[in-house]
Amino acid sequence: MKKTTLGITGMDCASCAVNVERALKKMPGVTAASVNFATAKAVVEHRETVSFPELKQVVEKAGYGAVDGAEHSMQDMQEHARDEEIASLKNDVILAVALAAPVFVLSFPEFFGIMAPAIVLFLLAAPVQFWAGRRFYKGAFAALRNGYANMDVLIALGTSAAFFYSAAVTFGLVEGSLYYDSAAVITAFILLGKYLEATARGKTNAAIKRLMGLQPNTVRVLRDGAEVEMPIDSLKIGDIFVVRPGEKIATDGMVIFGESYVDESMISGEPCPCPSARATPS
Numbered sequence: 001m002k003k004t005t006l007g008i009t010g011m012d013c014a015s016c017a018v019n020v021e022r023a024l025k026k027m028p029g030v031t032a033a034s035v036n037f038a039t040a041k042a043v044v045e046h047r048e049t050v051s052f053p054e055l056k057q058v059v060e061k062a063g064y065g066a067v068d069g070a071e072h073s074m075q076d077m078q079e080h081a082r083d084e085e086i087a088s089l090k091n092d093v094i095l096a097v098a099l100a101a102p103v104f105v106l107s108f109p110e111f112f113g114i115m116a117p118a119i120v121l122f123l124l125a126a127p128v129q130f131w132a133g134r135r136f137y138k139g140a141f142a143a144l145r146n147g148y149a150n151m152d153v154l155i156a157l158g159t160s161a162a163f164f165y166s167a168a169v170t171f172g173l174v175e176g177s178l179y180y181d182s183a184a185v186i187t188a189f190i191l192l193g194k195y196l197e198a199t200a201r202g203k204t205n206a207a208i209k210r211l212m213g214l215q216p217n218t219v220r221v222l223r224d225g226a227e228v229e230m231p232i233d234s235l236k237i238g239d240i241f242v243v244r245p246g247e248k249i250a251t252d253g254m255v256i257f258g259e260s261y262v263d264e265s266m267i268s269g270e271p272c273p274c275p276s277a278r279a280t281p282s
Helices: 015-024 052-061 071-106 119-134 134-145 149-169 182-213
Strands: 002-009 030-034 040-045 063-066 218-223 227-230
Touching: 002 052, 002 071, 015 030, 015 040, 015 052, 030 218, 040 052, 052 063, 063 071, 071 119, 071 182, 119 134, 119 149, 134 149, 149 182
Parallel strands: none
Antiparallel strands: 002 040, 002 063, 030 040, 218 227
16 A cells, blocks of 8 residues: 655635545545645555556546645645635736626616616626636536535526526516626625635645744654664654754653753743653653
């Protein structure tokens, strides 16, 4: 069996992580999969015959993105993808708000005293619906193709109903009222919320990355009376490791011998090092 860690991009909420996890578990050759929304990573246990391109294809088919590589390169790729997502969202928000505002004003002449032909509202609302809101159609299509519904399905269905009904009224196919304002304003507001969420999540991920950077990469483990330096990922429960003065403590544990002072400022805010518990070998 083989274990692969993937960086997942494009997730908006915890349900997205569930969808990716479900898609990976359905893949032939995959025995277990776990997706963490906070760290945007997926850990997949699979047979040797399963390759990363196959895993990536499954994730992309579910409507998300996947990156692979060393830990630092994965984080760089995730940050690059997140920056691109935020920039794309920003452009879409600007377009949506710039066009949704006049659509809203022109839809209520009784309040704003400005009237416009229905075709003008159609031309203003169409770019909001199909360009700024294209991500909702992509997400809805990917979700329905995989047999589940998400928020994108709800947004695409609601705004499309308002837009296409209004278009039918505009071109004389049916009689009724226009609802271009509903389609455009809803799309603009949700895009604005996604943009604010993406920027906040980016700052949170940066803070988590700095916090994880406090952990050392290697640790000195006692093996047959000698100190052996190894990667921290190789540390197992029951191992005895050595922490020298001034070094960072690799993981939680019990002090079985010696005493020292520990910098606990990240946890307690205490500016001065605190004495560790003293213990002697049994």
